[in-house]
Amino acid sequence: MSVSRAEADRVLRLKSREREGKACYPCRKRKVKCDGNHPCRTCQKRKHPDICTYAFASSRRSQANTGSHAAPASSPPIGRDDTSDIGHNTHAQPDAQPDAQLDAQPDTAKNYVYSGDNSVLSILRSRASDANDSMAREVGSVLGLQNTFSSYPFMDSKTPREKWESLLGVLPQRSEILKYVVHLILILIPHLLISYLVCLTHPMNWLSTWGDMIWLLIMTRFFHYYRVTAYPFNPILADMDRFEADMCTYLGAHASGELRDPTKITDRWATDKSIGHISLLLATLAAGAHYSDVEQPERLDVTTDFARRSFHALRLANFLFRPSLDIVQALLILGNTLQNMGQSDAAWALLGTTVRLAQTMGLHNEGSSVHWPEYVQGKVRKLWRAIVWQDSLLCMCYDRPPIVSVTGWPLDAAIHERLDLSYAETMHLICRLGLDIMRLDGSTGIDQALEGLQKLDGIGQKSQHYLRSREYCMSLQQNLEHLALRMHTSFCVSVLCRPAMKQSQAPQLYPHGDLLRARAKGSLIDASKAFLDFQALSIVSLRSWSMVHTVLSSTLLLCIWEETRHDPECRSLQQRVIDVFSTSDSKATEEGPLLSDNETQWLSARHIRALVTLRTALDREGDRVANEPQNLGVSYDPFPPLQAGSNLDSYMDVINPFDTSPVSYLDSIMNVPLFDFTQENGFL
Template sequence: MEPPQQAQQPAPQSPPPAQPPSGGYVSMASTTARPRGGRTACGPCSRRKIRCDAFEREGQPCSNCEKRGQPDGCTFNDDAPRSGTRRSRASDGATSPSAPRPKKPRPSETAQSVLDGIHAASTTYAAGPPSNGSHGQVPSWGSAVNAPPAIAYPSKSYNVVPGPQPQQQWQPHTTQGPPQHTGYYAPIEPVPYSQPASHDLKDLLPSHKTALRYFEVYKTICHPLYPVIPDLEEFEAAVCQYVEDMSSGRLTYDLASSTGRARAARLSWLALLTATVATGAQYSDLSISERDSFVTDHVRNAQELLRQADYLGRPEENCIGALLLVSRIMENDIMPEAAWSTLGMVGRMADLAGLQEGMNFEEHMDVRVREATNIRHRKLWWSYLWQEYSLALCFGKTSMVQVTHEEPPVRSANNLSYNDCMLLLCKLAISARPDPTAERSSLKTEIDALATARHLHEKALPRLADRANCRTIQDRIEYYSLRISQGFVVSCMSQTLMKACARMGWDQQSKHLQSMCKEGAFDCLQAFVDMQSFSVVPLRTWMFIFSALSSALVLAALSDDTDRPRIQELQRQLLHSLAERDREMELPHRPGLYSRYPKALNFLRDVIQTDANNINGSGKREDGGPPPLGQTSVMSEQQTRDLLDPAVVWTKLFSPKSAGDSYPAQHTTFAR
């Protein structure tokens, strides 16, 4: 049988200048030199068979791609059909010009695209990396466990912008009239959830370079001290795939083609990534103005992504992790009340998602996969409890979260890691809460928990148990972070038990508890002062600042003549460090600690000795200055009792009512 006549002829030349039918391939203008044998139309225009002026615009995207809002997709890909040529396929190394072109599979027969298998960033891949090294077999970021591997990017027509008119680009809503608030989450104009434009989503996502840069900061500094993401290795693999998809332009197309739960799962993972980038930027080396603007924009973008993912109607792991990071960012920007309110919402979401009970409705899953999911849920649940009860200790309140006798996900009873120690401290703080309504109690359980917390570091790794075993900077940072948290928890637990003993008339036990409280507060303050030499973490983490400042106030109430000089030296170093932080990080719309907590800092300054530079020539105290050398402010018995009550200390010295008159209100309107 003779092959078709057109297969025996050589490849035809460029088409004649006559106008082709509408919708067909349109050649380039004759005035522009064309590359011999190369593409003269971009991939999207070739797939749609419309006229393209990409070659005439000298490296700029064609007008069709700009009108569709897809300038990044204007590339000369090989997957689009070529006009005027026939591509022949060779088999077994032999070339045959008459070989028939293989039939192209229909779009319904192609495998899932790069992002179609996503469920959550915390799921694991079913198989390892491909053995042949081809890019088409790389699992998609955040793909499901049993999802099939994605093939090369399929060639099809993408209706990126639905409808005849493109949607308006997403813009944060800003009020025109006074007052102008500079909060994190400005109200956002409602956007239809069913058909959001792809270019709107792209504007909300961090670029591939930004994601790589600040994820590395998060991985190095933030995650070791506050591990919100249960499986960081899995998440990092997903970030790498995200970077490839973002740089190649696949991400925009795949997001536009997804709907329903798959789309919501992708958006929740993207919200977690954006919150991770914002958290890393908060500890980066950017200037304060650049850092504040960058973090504010990305937190707002994370909230918008969560809104489009319906995070209240479909609470799941990635939404909860993103909100935990957002609440920690609010803490560090001196908005702990907003973080406390956010955590109340996160607790309800975690309960609905079944994190505490380890619920799993996918009964067909493999036993190992189900167990891994259960462990991941427990880690995320205890990360939430960690932050919840830390703020509860600061406010002197009892958390509304009901915790059973479930043990935290600790690997072993000995050689505890930093994360294991922090989870055990959280468990001990929960169990050491005596019942305030009990008239008489032995307090045995609470006192045993306090003793365990005091000696917890002895069961940790050698580098966490003794500073002499620290060999790297990271070892020292984790050592000091553990001592700050351990000393603060021991001090707060001792103060709570002291109130119970005083109510029962146990004076001897109260004296022992005062000694433990003083020891814990001193360890916390000493570790905070020492940690500043190694890292920016203590002065950018609100929880560490409050722990050190409240410990300094406790030591002011419990110090005596033997240890007062040593304690006052640490208190002076603390005040000096906080003043330096305010000079470097204060902004007009976000004042520093001396404007937010003036009563606490002024009270601490008034009860310690200061140098002679603050004394005038008459030897008298200047207005607003510290007392002269050799004189110590004597506190009344009532002031001493107040300083040993966390709830009273927060109400009188740290609450928003005690802030300075010049301190502006911080508005945090969540995305709807």
């Protein structure tokens, strides 16, 4: 009887996989004896019981029985939404439940590392056949291009038990809840009375219900603030509906007691992807707490506490070695919250790590997601747009080179023909233009500025009617989006026109210098007006770093630019902005007027310095005008340049202001060095 070679290979494969199923994955990998327990004795002896799993063997047997083979890893399995199987299953049924398939996959199947098409890793993967597909999967580790730590190495939690206890420690406990919701007790009283009557014979059950109700109220209340205040103006969450559904699942698990017992590990919440989701949830609560009605300084404490817990959860999820969609979103929200708390330098540094982790997963390249399910492609596209948004605004505020790229995600051709772009779509186009501006490395000339203004005007004309003109706004949200877009657009115009604002560049040297200076003046005025109108409707503008930076930088330039400093309209705007940020009964301090306790304690040192400088300049200019009613022809500039290290009280005593342009003067105020590098010559 003759047997074909194909049939022999098939039988050998089946026998081989049957043998593999008897040992756990680590033992099978090392080809050592395994006793079949969970965890097995060998894994316990080698001190890695957390990776003792038999799931890989059952997964491979399932593939063998169905005749399916894994495709080369040319597209990444990411986060809780993607794995190598789902990412390459181009024949998946539309009605299939993708998350059920994803949850069935082992976490280590997601250890994908993105590489360009010209890398050795991609070449080996693309040429892998059925015979050597295992080599292609392992080549990343062989070449040292893939992380191997299964847990975050820079913390004490190593075993599953320690990791679980640390996770429960991240979640706010009942003993801590009261400090968050003292101001909500009156709201809870009717509910507590009802629950007490229901559970009158079981006081412990009543206490449990009471604690769960407070915890539920905290979650929903702070998340509500994030949903209606922060998210519409910076939509970082890639799938809000799915996130809300997951949050409900989490609350149900918390209420049922799954997340209480430190001695009982709940499998579905102990995985990296679940912990990553918890970190994202805590990050949204931190962002929501920042916009809540909790008074300072308690609001700062609550925001910082949630952010700290979120970052600890990121470490438990091994974020640096196993990034996911949830992890990238959590890092973005934490970075945005940091900058809104006045810590923009830390937000800038954290963004660099976030971008690199996103690039590790291939989020920056549309080509790496062509084989993913459509719903995943949409989330990835939105998430990369959020990263572009964050990088563009920080770069323009700091005048620093960008790190992200938009070449991997070309615009849909239809977007150039549309005239109904939403707020988010319009902002994305503006942010893409901002990246182009910043890549000019500060050498923006008149021609580049005119070209940029033309593109910016074109973007504005493609947006919806209410975004172009406030008379079309029919709701509060439309009014806020219109004003927010005006602020961002005006700031972008002022950045483009800054070459024409420098005193060293006389306008007569350029044929379009007058046009640029006129556009610059109009943008500074419009940014201030839009901010004042916005803050009359919502607290968002007073707690959003980008909006505060826009109005203060615009107002400062109006104050120090020779074409606007004596303009009555400009001076009125300057005073109104100061009135918003400071109280009428402020007391003087060593650094100038004391700012409002309600809204400005969280501002960065740069913004406080800018506000104090602005108020001091206006006060001294008013005194000078009052003391010198007659113009004797003596030229005097009341706004000398700020010197690094100077005392705030001596700003206006520095003379010879004509050597500094308004832009340089603004930079000297907003960008005083944080570090004295002259002292970097010894240990102490």
